[in-house]
Amino acid sequence: MILRRDILVKAANFCAYQERTHAEVRERLQKWEVWGDEAEEMITYLIEDNFLNEERFAKIFAGSKFRVKQWGRQKIxxxxxxxxxxxYCIKVGMAEIDDDDYIETLKTILEKKKHELRTEKQPLIVKQKLARYAIGKGFEGELVWEIIAQIMQKK
Incomplete structure (x- = not known):
């Protein structure tokens, strides 16, 4: 049987490897057969020693999913x-996304997608495909249609 101190070290390493949420750590502790008060004590220790911080997780998650995967706010x-x-943590994470960068990213992905659809001759089909693509990435429908109108005027 693994000593509880060893499990705490494993949990700390689990959190140090990448940012985690309380739920992820709780789930991992259950896999290691740690439940109830003992699991909560370990989570408290990890929070106090700054191995576990959900605000930090939300900031990193939201920022990286937006910058790297170009996800929209709704999906994030x-x-x-x-x-x-x-x-509260969700609000903190969402604050990582700058409004101007958000709109520029949406314009960029829509223009790139429009370029990919250049063989399509029907403008309505192009608009529909662009909208479906951007909304599927989590961008807000109203904003998507506004940007589509702008880029379709450019030709």
């Missing part, structure tokens, strides 16, 4: 909620 928010983060 949905993923943060799915990871059981508090509304």
């Amino acid at each position: 928010k949905y993923e943060l909620k799915a990871r059981k983060l508090s509304e």
